[in-house]
Amino acid sequence: MSSHAATIDHHHDPSTSTGIPNKKLLMWAFLASDCMFFGALISTHLIYRLHPPSGGIKPLDVFDIQLTSFSTFILLMSSLMMALAVNAIQKGNVKSCRWSLLTTMFFGAIFLACQVFEFNTFVIEKHMTISNSLLGTTFFTLTGTHGCHVAIGVLWLGLMYVRSFKPADGRGGAGVWFTTLLHLLAVFGTLVLTMKFVIELVWSLQGFNGYAMAGLIGREFLTIAGALIALGGCFWLARPAGPVQFDQRHAIDVESMGLYWHFVDIVWIVIFTAVYLLEYL
Numbered sequence: 001m002s003s004h005a006a007t008i009d010h011h012h013d014p015s016t017s018t019g020i021p022n023k024k025l026l027m028w029a030f031l032a033s034d035c036m037f038f039g040a041l042i043s044t045h046l047i048y049r050l051h052p053p054s055g056g057i058k059p060l061d062v063f064d065i066q067l068t069s070f071s072t073f074i075l076l077m078s079s080l081m082m083a084l085a086v087n088a089i090q091k092g093n094v095k096s097c098r099w100s101l102l103t104t105m106f107f108g109a110i111f112l113a114c115q116v117f118e119f120n121t122f123v124i125e126k127h128m129t130i131s132n133s134l135l136g137t138t139f140f141t142l143t144g145t146h147g148c149h150v151a152i153g154v155l156w157l158g159l160m161y162v163r164s165f166k167p168a169d170g171r172g173g174a175g176v177w178f179t180t181l182l183h184l185l186a187v188f189g190t191l192v193l194t195m196k197f198v199i200e201l202v203w204s205l206q207g208f209n210g211y212a213m214a215g216l217i218g219r220e221f222l223t224i225a226g227a228l229i230a231l232g233g234c235f236w237l238a239r240p241a242g243p244v245q246f247d248q249r250h251a252i253d254v255e256s257m258g259l260y261w262h263f264v265d266i267v268w269i270v271i272f273t274a275v276y277l278l279e280y281l
Helices: 022-050 065-090 094-124 134-163 174-205 210-219 221-237 248-280
Strands: none
Touching: 022 134, 022 248, 065 094, 065 248, 094 134, 094 174, 134 174, 134 248, 174 221
């Protein structure tokens, strides 16, 4: 190995002739294509806003900037947690990496819950759908596509989290597969029930009072109980059970996932500015 190659830390991943690890280069290529995809969607929306049809729905009559600002803040905080996960696995701190991955998933689930609530409000209360107005067509296509990217990212994070518990001895019997399945169900069950509760919570906060909150707790008792049980299952399944395969050698996998997640966050900042904030200038 040359002295130049020895100074480059590729985190155990084979590199291309460019000096960039294969997995990272593949992710950059994918993100470059996704940039063009989102660029086309954002440009379409902006062109429509420059030349809106007469009698169309006005964005200011539909948007809820407070809710969207909150969900934007949550998504930015998830990006911070993703960076902490990458830093932790590079240092071999698997436990810290797991907690950061879980927190990133939790924030991503809250963002998705806010988006589901927003879409539901636009369709039912504001009567804006993807087919009855040009604003609805461009808005739902753009933000819905981004929401799909966030959902895929949450799924990827969950799979990476469960992967971090694979035993170091490489055994893969029925017991290991069953435990892995239980872990997946516990993680995603917690996220889904959390999303459901957040949607109901935001709905109750629209007309905030003590009776509304008491009614929320009563209606969502089973949801809260199910989420707590699923979360307890996550803690129980995450108890120490011997050495695992997941260590610094897998840092490139977490880094690649981090690139995807940061890209999704950056795209949302552009969408939030172009779709929401420009309407208030």
